[in-house]
Amino acid sequence: MQTVKMVVTGPFNAGKTEFIRSVSEIDVVSTERRISSESERVKETTTVAMDFGRITVDNDLVLYLFGTPGQKRFDFMWEILSEGMLGFVVMVDSTRPETFREARSILETFRAYAPTPYVVTANKQDKPDAWDLDDMRIALRLSAKVKLLPCVAVDRDVVKTVLLELLYSILAEMDEEKST
Amino acid sequence: MALKGNLRDFTITQLLNLIHLAQKTGTLVVESPNQAAYVSFREGRLAYAQIGREDIGLATILFQTHRISGTQHRLIKERAAQMSDKELGLLLINASYINQQDILSSLQTHFTGVVQRLFTWADGFFRFENNLLPPDGKIMVRVNLENIILDGTRKLREFEHLQDEIPSLDMALKFVERPGANIRNLSLSADEWRVVSFISPKNSIRQIAKATKKNDLEIRRIVYALLQAGLVELIRPAGAPPLPMMQRQVAQQGNKEEQRSLINRIIRRIRSL
Numbered sequence: 301m302q303t304v305k306m307v308v309t310g311p312f313n314a315g316k317t318e319f320i321r322s323v324s325e326i327d328v329v330s331t332e333r334r335i336s337s338e339s340e341r342v343k344e345t346t347t348v349a350m351d352f353g354r355i356t357v358d359n360d361l362v363l364y365l366f367g368t369p370g371q372k373r374f375d376f377m378w379e380i381l382s383e384g385m386l387g388f389v390v391m392v393d394s395t396r397p398e399t400f401r402e403a404r405s406i407l408e409t410f411r412a413y414a415p416t417p418y419v420v421t422a423n424k425q426d427k428p429d430a431w432d433l434d435d436m437r438i439a440l441r442l443s444a445k446v447k448l449l450p451c452v453a454v455d456r457d458v459v460k461t462v463l464l465e466l467l468y469s470i471l472a473e474m475d476e477e478k479s480t
Numbered sequence: 481m482a483l484k485g486n487l488r489d490f491t492i493t494q495l496l497n498l499i500h501l502a503q504k505t506g507t508l509v510v511e512s513p514n515q516a517a518y519v520s521f522r523e524g525r526l527a528y529a530q531i532g533r534e535d536i537g538l539a540t541i542l543f544q545t546h547r548i549s550g551t552q553h554r555l556i557k558e559r560a561a562q563m564s565d566k567e568l569g570l571l572l573i574n575a576s577y578i579n580q581q582d583i584l585s586s587l588q589t590h591f592t593g594v595v596q597r598l599f600t601w602a603d604g605f606f607r608f609e610n611n612l613l614p615p616d617g618k619i620m621v622r623v624n625l626e627n628i629i630l631d632g633t634r635k636l637r638e639f640e641h642l643q644d645e646i647p648s649l650d651m652a653l654k655f656v657e658r659p660g661a662n663i664r665n666l667s668l669s670a671d672e673w674r675v676v677s678f679i680s681p682k683n684s685i686r687q688i689a690k691a692t693k694k695n696d697l698e699i700r701r702i703v704y705a706l707l708q709a710g711l712v713e714l715i716r717p718a719g720a721p722p723l724p725m726m727q728r729q730v731a732q733q734g735n736k737e738e739q740r741s742l743i744n745r746i747i748r749r750i751r752s753l
Contacts, residue, residue: 304742323753357749361742386743401644408714409647415716441710443656460750467747474740 305364306466307381308351309406310391311399315423315453316367317351319391322459324353324365382413387466391453392440394422394430400439407440417469421451421462483608487512492598493633495606500524500625507612512604519595520613520620526628527613527620529594538565538583538619545586547578564617588621592628599632600639600697635697642700645707649686649696652717653679653703656710675702684717 308316351367366381382388388410392403407420422436431439437448447465452458483498487510495508503524510517520528530536539560543553560568572578614620668676671692678688689699706712 302742304746323750355746355749355753357745361745363746363749405644405647408651412648412651412714412716441707456753460753463750464747467743467750470743471740471747474736474743477736 301362302360303362303364304386305366305384306463307366307368307385307388307410308391309368309381309388309410310423311393311396311402311406313396314391314393314399314403315451316391318453319389319421319423319451319459319462320351320353320365320367322454322456323355323463325356326354382410385414385416387417387419387470388414389462389466390418390420391423391451392420392436394424394436395427397431397439400436404440417466417473419447419449419462419466419469421449423451423453425450426452483606485606487601487604487606490606491636492595492601493629493636495608496595496625496629496632499608500629504608504610505613506608506610507614508606508608510598510601510604510606512601517594517598517601519591519598521625522613522620522622524625526591526595526623526625528618529591531594531597538568538587541590542572542578542583542586545589547582547586548572552577564615565619566617569619583619584621587619588623591621592623595628596632596635597695599636600695639697639700642697642704645704646685646700646714649689649699650684650717651714652681652684653688653706653712654681654715655679656713671698672702672705675699676706679712681715682717 308319310316351365353365353367355363355365357363366385368381390403390407390410393399403420407418410418420440420442422431422433424430433448433450437446440448442448447469449462449465450458451462483495492510498504499508499521501524505522505524507518507520510519515532517532518528518530519526539548539553539556542548543550548556556568560571563571569580569583572583573580671694674692675688675694678691683691685699685703688694689696692699694702703712707714
């Protein structure tokens with residue numbers, strides 16, 4: 301049995317756990333704990349080690365989705381999780397611009413760990429105070445060639461689209477490598 | 481109880497606060513992995529400061545703070561090399577080269593600068609030697625610590641912010657490939673140009689800092705400005721050994737066609753979900 305993995309990363313409360321939960325065929329193995337920090341108490345629990353979802357592709361191949369912990373004090377996990385990944389998704393909460401700088405920093409850290417293809421998703425686009433994608437692209441300092449995709453992490457179809465876009469990017473990179 | 485410990489547990493801000501509030505007299509010795517600093521206080525006020533063992537002396541401080549010219553500096557070094565700072569100060573005042581206020585103000589600027597640099601030291605052992613003061617020939621000042629602490633705290637916050645933005649100095653930089661962007665048309669400072677001249681996927685930021693003689697805060701400031709302007713991006717240095725757990729699994733799983741097939745299988749599966 302062959303296994304491959306993709307990583308879903310992003311700042312605290314960006315929606316990584318919901319994203320994986322939307323497409324995983326197993327209940328997400330989540331290592332959530334009650335939040336101790338007052339400043340981060342915008343939700344009751346958070347991921348402290350990793351989320352873990354699975355999609356069985358066929359008899360010989362399984363795709364694992366790993367969600368990284370969002371709180372900075374667990375960033376020692378990032379390098380471990382980035383080992384051998386096909387690509388990664390950076391999730392950003394469109395309604396919390398105060399997290400954009402951290403999202404950018406996480407993106408650069410992951411790119412340094414592994415120069416694999418990635419996409420950025422603007423989550424919570426269904427919320428009235430969500431930032432526009434164009435504004436987010438500027439705030440996140442993303443070049444035009446980086447895919448910034450609208451997302452609602454609890455919507456399975458949207459999550460599928462994000463994963464497919466990442467896979468298309470992986471294929472495109474393979475084509476580029478082939479032509480050079 | 482001896483005042484000693486590690487900056488990881490007790491920061492420079494906390495130390496200065498303590499010295500200020502307890503009105504301490506003595507010398508704080510801080511030994512980081514690369515250098516040492518000696519900062520003396522009288523009754524909780526900054527009196528003297530020096531980084532490293534090398535004492536640069538009054539003449540050099542006056543030159544650095546533009547109180548005397550390069551020629552005057554050279555002449556003093558030649559003719560008054562054996563004089564103590566106090567003797568030299570008196571000589572310069574009596575010869576009407578400079579007044580007492582100029583000397584004290586130059587020393588205050590220099591000593592304050594030394595302490596400000598300490599705020600970026602995150603690691604190192606410290607100890608406070610009670611009642612130990614610089615030798616008699618040195619000129620001491622009396623600078624209140626409140627403003628130094630406030631200013632240092634601001635710098636520390638800036639440093640922390642820059643550390644978030646640039647998590648590792650072992651990364652390299654490369655110019656962003658953007659049609660129409662021409663770095664020659666930008667107005668950069670001399671320091672920024674110096675850094676720009678070293679930008680290459682082969683050079684880590686740490687190496688650039690060393691080559692341009694910049695400390696962590698200074699190099700992060702410049703790199704941050706270049707990143708903000710969208711001129712450069714962070715990358716792993718070319719030729720750097722791969723991190724032990726970084727190899728792409730897909731690369732180990734057969735040839736390109738197999739990899740394509742694998743990705744296409746995942747695509748088909750996700751479409752069918």
